[in-house]
Amino acid sequence: MTDVSLLNDDLWPALRRRTQARIGLGRAGSALPTRHRLELQAAHAAARDAVHSPFAPDRIAAALPGMPTVRVRSAAPDRLTYLQRPDLGRRLDAVDRAHLPAGEWDVVFVVADGLSSRAVHEHAAAMVRATTERLPGWNVAPVVLAEQARVALGDDVAAAMGAETVVVLVGERPGMSAADSLGAYLTYRPVPGVTTDADRNCLSNIRPPLGLDYEVAAGKLAGLMGRARALGATGVGLKDETGPGSAVGSLP
Template sequence: MTEGQVALSSDDLTMWAALRRHTQARIGLGRAGSALPTHHRLELQAAHAAARDAVHSPFAPEVVAAALPGMPTVRVRSAAGDRLTYLQRPDLGRRLDDIDRAHLPGGDWDVVFVVADGLSSRAVHEHAAPVVRATVERLGVGVRVAPVILAEQARVALGDDVAHAMGATMVVVLIGERPGMSAADSLGAYLTYAPLPGTTTDADRNCLSNIRPPLGLGYEVAAGKLVGLMGRARELGLTGVGLKDELDSPPSPLPAPPPEGGPPTG
């Protein structure tokens, strides 16, 4: 082998292949001089490109709406007018556009689903509607489900603003997670009971992450967990740290709503 060329022996290849069973880390890549071999450099670029595209591809709410036949949807925007603003101003991504807020349908809703683009519109396009459908199916007819909100340039806390404006007791935000180098299509689900914009914090939420079948969490499993969490949230009147230990317990049936359920609407 001359210096500067990559020539892993078959013995080495066998060893690194065996080691890769234990980790997805990019180990045993070989060298071109001091640098990465061309093949591995391009592999890294491909992973980064997928992540960048997921962050910057525009959200297409009509794609999600079309996959929710028979369910009313409402499109809203956050106060962050474009992607550049969204990435630099988390405060604006947490707040509804004032005009959109005024047009939200109020009602005596038990739960509102907010489909938010977050940092991966691809995750939302592929996985959000199936999770909404599977979850609503399990909730059954006694539960008052609000129109599904499709939110652009939105962060998790935008759901607090939505639920508060609509008078919904609980909010489920389905949002595109920050893309990594191994997955650019992970969907997160955040459940919050009686949220109050500006007061509710992340400690008041329960989260399922990495929803992306077949490699990550499947739709039915995610829906089952969500319905279980919603049931416990209604029993206890809270979500967040107080509900944390219940995450792995089997889903319980949704109990009857409390007599005066629902957050303050002022």
């Protein structure tokens, strides 16, 4: 293993261009140089803003022309309760559940604010469009826009609407290098209160150009959806068989 102290200072800029990790920042006495300290504080502020910024379902609906949408809330009445009571974010508001359209849907897409409304504002609509384009013949339910929602809320939505499969597009927990990361969680025939994370498949870090590209992510997601149908399950028994960075075309 190479001793980091032996690396030439000229190598650090080249290494930093290959990662978003904070490496080789140097020192100012016993502290970080002022520039890097300010960058760290700005990243921390961006992460906090991502968690607390209000969800704007109108913005997402406007980015899905021609696709019907339904708006729901979780049982968490406000953001503070949502952060303190994860269990409430996993359950639908009782009144909103009654207004969901029931049908024989093959899939329902749930756009959930999660822990980064910024992520869903910037990436969710594009992911819905790119994925549905790869699902010819599928009966796609109206897109559900869910406020104060966690991943398992999708189980409640699918059960209420009669959807066989649910895809939850959710703002992931922001970090110090990414405040706009979108996750896609796929679950086949979920049962509220019974289905666990082991029964789901997840695509993470959807956020071009620094993360997973929409076309690649949608190809992987559509491929998993088709194989989930054939297998009759999602989760630990269902693997992504596409190669790294590859996308698949429309499903038969």
